[in-house]
Amino acid sequence: MKRAIITVIIIAAVLAGIFYILNKNKAKNEQETQEAAVTNATVAVRVDTARRQSVDLAYLANGTFIPKQEVTVSAEAAGRVVRVLVDEGSRVSAGQTLAIVEGDKLNVSVANAQAVFNNAQADVQRFESAYATGGVTKQQLDQVKLQFENAKNNLQSAKLTAGDVTIKTSVSGIVNSRKIEPGTYLNVGAPAFDIVNVSTLKLRVNVDEKNVATLKVGQTVNVTASVYADKKFTGKITFIAPKSDGSLNFPVEIEIANNANNDLRAGMYGTASFGNEDTVDVLVIPRTAFVGSVSDNKVFVAKGDKAIAKQVVSGRNFGDFIEVISGVNDGDQVIVSGQINLFDQTPITVIK
Known part of the structure; x- marks a missing residue:
């Protein structure tokens, strides 16, 4: 009996201790919550x-240099590449032949067209002589002359097509990419070379509405390239957009003549300085x-x-x-x- 009473007292004491600790933790948590609420009430x-x-007062605008001219030279006639005359990095001039395409079939077409033309030309001469003596009518002579004109046009077309066996560039510049090798078969329109002209480049920048009003086409602008901190270039504004983008910025293009070493390259990061250096x-x-x-x-x-x-x-x-x-x-x-x-x-x- 006495042992049972002692057991009950011990259990009650343990429960009382647990209850005290729980209440103490609850009060602490509530206090921390209140403090956090006060702290989180501010931003x-x-x-x-x-x-x-x-x-x-100078206004700076950044952009990327792009080439003034950049073209992809394509094949104008189908055939197999016989020779490639330039490599990547080669300087080329407008009208220069870059590659030669196999033209045997095209030469056969020219020969056939030439034969038809010669025969038509001979027919015209015979019919004119016969018409002079009354051997043929005017209608028959006109018909032969029409056939002669068609033969002449077909010959010219065949010669133009045969001329397309050479792939030529229409612009001067540097071969940036060569996409063909000897033996490559090309369809009409297949890209063969990428030509980039970096003797003159363009820098396209965005100017905000508060500064664009001071600019005009033809205005001289100082330009620097991030990789050439000690070199300065001069350009002229060639285009000012008549309409802004969604951020009220106006695209502006500046044309810059490269130096003799073509130090500026397309894709470089550039900065244009508008205005003066007053403070x-x-x-x-x-x-x-x-x-x-x-x-x-x-x-x-x-x-x-x-x-x-x-x-x-x-x-x-x-x-x-x-x-x-x-x-x-x-x-x-x-x-x-x-x-x-x-x-x-x-x-x-x-x-x-």
């Missing part, structure tokens, strides 16, 4: 300062402060522990910084990270 953001600074003191904020695109003109400013939505008027683009004409003041803390979760008056926590 973590990073800020930067709107400030006045001297900036270069001006302006109020700027980081590009990352804008919600969406710069053209949306919306930013958030940190005021105390809240984010305040601001509608600004943006100005010129200076790379990583954008001029602000109105909407924020010098010294304002603009939010540059975390805006996706913000609304006007949203509580914030500024993190470093």
Whole structure:
């Protein structure tokens, strides 16, 4: 009996201890949950300062060099390649023969057409003599003359076709790719060579609406290539798009004459510098402060522990910084990270 009472007391003590520990853990969890709720009520953001600074008035735009001329030379007659006269990297001139295609069958066609032409020509001479003496009618003579004209046209066509056994280039440049070898059989239109002319290249860049108004066709532009930091090139604007893309950028093409060594190559990364090198003191904020695109003109400013939505008027683009004409003041803390979760008056926590 006494042992049973002791057992009951021990069990009760154990249960009481377990209950105490559970209640203690519950209180701790509730406290942590409340603290987390307080923390999560704010949005973590990073800020930067709107400030006045001297900036270069030159507007930079990046793009890729492309060749002014790039053509694929194709076979104009079917046949087997007999000889290839150029290799990849060879310089070629307009009208130069690049390869020769087997033309035996074409030469037979020319011979047949020549024989028909000779016979038609002889018929015309005989019928004209006979017509002069009244041996044939005018209608018969006209019929023979018509056959002669057809024979002459067929001969010219056969000769033109026979001339197509040579594959020629219509432009000067460098053989960028050779797609055939001796023995290759080509169908009409089969690509044989890629010819690239890099004596003149084009740089295609996008210019925003605030800077495109200062540009005009024929304007001189300074151009650099990323791989030649010590070399400068000069180009001229040859095209300004009359319509912008979805980001309010206007495609602009600049034509650049390559140097004697053809240092510029198609596919290289280039930078065009528009405007002059004067500096001006302006109020700027980081590009990352804008919600969406710069053209949306919306930013958030940190005021105390809240984010305040601001509608600004943006100005010129200076790379990583954008001029602000109105909407924020010098010294304002603009939010540059975390805006996706913000609304006007949203509580914030500024993190470093």
